[in-house]
Amino acid sequence: MSEHLFTEGENSPGKDSGDEVKKDFKGLLGSIRKFLSELLEIRTNTDAAATKESIIVDIPFKGHTSWILICSIFIASIGLNANSTAVVIGAMLISPLMGPILGMGMSLAINDIDTLRRSLKNFTVMVVLSVFTAFLFFYLFPLRDESSELLARTKPDIRDVLIAFFGGLALVIARAKKGTIASVIFGVAIATALMPPLCTVGFGLAIGKPWYAAGAMYLFIIxxxxxxxxxxxxxxxxRFPMVRYANSQRRRFIARVASITGILVMIPAGFTFYQVFQESLFKKQAQEFLKETIEVYQFNESGRYVDNLTKLEFNKGETPLIELVCMGDELIPENVINTWRVQKNEYSRLKDAQFKILQGGKDDSEEKFNYVSELYEKNKAELLNKDEQIRLLEEEVATLTKNAGKQIPFSNISAEAKANYGNIEGLGFSYQIQTDFKKQDTVPVFEVKWKNGIQKNQKESDAKKMLTWLKVRLQDSTIVMKEAE
Known part of the structure; x- marks a missing residue:
C-alpha cells in the first residue's frame, strides 16, 4: 500500500502545476524573443541592390552637384560669420557632402575597389572645393569676426565622435530600407555637421590662423x-553581396587591400575615441572637484569666482591644467588653497594636473582693469555671446569702482588723524564725482565728525591743519574735507 501511495505522490497535482509554469515561462521567453526580432530586424526589409545603386549615384561631384555645394558653402560661411544657427542648418540641408563618404564605407565593406577609387577622388574634390570657396568668402568679405559658431568647430570632443558614429548608422539604415526615409537623411545632415568645419578651415586660412584651420580639419576628418x-x-x-572578380588572384588582392584600408581607418578612429573619452572623464572629475571646492567657498568681502574664465585643459603629452580666476581684493588663504590641492589628488584623473588660482587682490586699479581686459581677450572664445561679454565687463568695472577707496591706506590715516587731532570723533572717506558742466572729475573726500562742544574757531583751525596734512601725507592736492552732518 505504501508503494501505491508513493506512485500517486509522483503524479501529484503539484508536479503537474510546476511543469505548466515552466511551459508558460518558455512560451513567454519565446514571445519576447519573437517581439524583439520583429522590432529590431532590418535585414528582411533591406533592398541591397537599390541601396548600392543610390549610394553610387550620389558619389560624383559634377555640374549641378558642384554648384549646389558651392552655394551651400557660401550660405554656411555667411551663417557662421553672422553667428546664425538657423542659416547654418539651412546650408547643411542642401549640402551634398555625404555621397563620397558613404561610398568609401560601402566600397570597403563589399570589396569594390573601383567605387573606392571614385569615392576617394570625389571626396578630395569636395574638400578642396569647399575649403577654397570658404577661403575666398572670408578673405574678400570685410566682416570677419570670430563668432562662437566658428570657434566651436575647432576641436572635437566625445560628443562629436558619438554624433558622427550614430548619425552614420542612422543614415545607412535609412538608405538601406525599401522606400528610403528622407527625413532621417536630412536629420543626419544637420546632426553630423560636416560643412561648418570645412568653412572654419577656410576662415582660419583667410585670417592667417592656421591652428584654427588644423583644428577644424581634424574635426571634419573625425x-x-x-x-x-x-x-x-x-x-x-x-550582408550585402561582395563584388566578385573573374580573376581569383585579383579578388584576393582587392579583399586584402580593402581589409588593410579598413583597419588603417579604424586605428586612428579608435585612438581618437580613446583620447576624447579620456578628456571627457578628466573634465567630469574636474567639474566635480570645482563643485566641492571653489563653488562652495564663501568670500567675506569683495572677492568673486569668475566661472566663465575657468580653464580645464587636457592635452596628450602635456600636463593637464585646472586654472581658476578670482576677482576682487580678497585673497583666498594659502591654507585653503593647499587643502584644495590635497582634495584634487583624491581624484584619480586629477593627480598629475597643475592647479592654478589667478587672483587680482594685489594689483592697483589700473593694473586690475588691464588684467580683466587681457582675460577677456584671451577667453572671449569661451563666452557665450556679446551679452555675456558685456555683463562680465560691467560686473568687473562695478567691482573696481566699489573698491576704489581701498587704494588709500584708510586705517593708517584714521589712526594718525586720531593721534594728531584729539577733537575728532569720526572720520569717513569716499570718492565723489563732481562737474562744473564743462568737465567731470572724481574727487577724494574726507568727512570729519567733530566732538560736541568744540568752538567754531577751533574747528576751523583744526580742519585747515588737517586738510594740509592730508594733502601732504597722501600727495594729492585735490583732496576735499567737509564736516559730517
Missing part, C-alpha cells in the same frame, strides 16, 4: 571617419 565606419559596419551586418 566626422568623416566615424560616418564611414558606421557605414562599413551596417553594410557588413546587412
Amino acid at each position: 566626422n568623416t571617419i566615424f560616418i564611414g565606419l558606421a557605414t562599413f559596419l551596417v553594410i557588413k551586418f546587412l
Whole structure:
C-alpha cells in the first residue's frame, strides 16, 4: 500500500502545476524573443541592390552637384560669420557632402575597389572645393569676426565622435530600407555637421590662423571617419553581396587591400575615441572637484569666482591644467588653497594636473582693469555671446569702482588723524564725482565728525591743519574735507 501511495505522490497535482509554469515561462521567453526580432530586424526589409545603386549615384561631384555645394558653402560661411544657427542648418540641408563618404564605407565593406577609387577622388574634390570657396568668402568679405559658431568647430570632443558614429548608422539604415526615409537623411545632415568645419578651415586660412584651420580639419576628418565606419559596419551586418572578380588572384588582392584600408581607418578612429573619452572623464572629475571646492567657498568681502574664465585643459603629452580666476581684493588663504590641492589628488584623473588660482587682490586699479581686459581677450572664445561679454565687463568695472577707496591706506590715516587731532570723533572717506558742466572729475573726500562742544574757531583751525596734512601725507592736492552732518 505504501508503494501505491508513493506512485500517486509522483503524479501529484503539484508536479503537474510546476511543469505548466515552466511551459508558460518558455512560451513567454519565446514571445519576447519573437517581439524583439520583429522590432529590431532590418535585414528582411533591406533592398541591397537599390541601396548600392543610390549610394553610387550620389558619389560624383559634377555640374549641378558642384554648384549646389558651392552655394551651400557660401550660405554656411555667411551663417557662421553672422553667428546664425538657423542659416547654418539651412546650408547643411542642401549640402551634398555625404555621397563620397558613404561610398568609401560601402566600397570597403563589399570589396569594390573601383567605387573606392571614385569615392576617394570625389571626396578630395569636395574638400578642396569647399575649403577654397570658404577661403575666398572670408578673405574678400570685410566682416570677419570670430563668432562662437566658428570657434566651436575647432576641436572635437566625445560628443562629436558619438554624433558622427550614430548619425552614420542612422543614415545607412535609412538608405538601406525599401522606400528610403528622407527625413532621417536630412536629420543626419544637420546632426553630423560636416560643412561648418570645412568653412572654419577656410576662415582660419583667410585670417592667417592656421591652428584654427588644423583644428577644424581634424574635426571634419573625425566626422568623416566615424560616418564611414558606421557605414562599413551596417553594410557588413546587412550582408550585402561582395563584388566578385573573374580573376581569383585579383579578388584576393582587392579583399586584402580593402581589409588593410579598413583597419588603417579604424586605428586612428579608435585612438581618437580613446583620447576624447579620456578628456571627457578628466573634465567630469574636474567639474566635480570645482563643485566641492571653489563653488562652495564663501568670500567675506569683495572677492568673486569668475566661472566663465575657468580653464580645464587636457592635452596628450602635456600636463593637464585646472586654472581658476578670482576677482576682487580678497585673497583666498594659502591654507585653503593647499587643502584644495590635497582634495584634487583624491581624484584619480586629477593627480598629475597643475592647479592654478589667478587672483587680482594685489594689483592697483589700473593694473586690475588691464588684467580683466587681457582675460577677456584671451577667453572671449569661451563666452557665450556679446551679452555675456558685456555683463562680465560691467560686473568687473562695478567691482573696481566699489573698491576704489581701498587704494588709500584708510586705517593708517584714521589712526594718525586720531593721534594728531584729539577733537575728532569720526572720520569717513569716499570718492565723489563732481562737474562744473564743462568737465567731470572724481574727487577724494574726507568727512570729519567733530566732538560736541568744540568752538567754531577751533574747528576751523583744526580742519585747515588737517586738510594740509592730508594733502601732504597722501600727495594729492585735490583732496576735499567737509564736516559730517
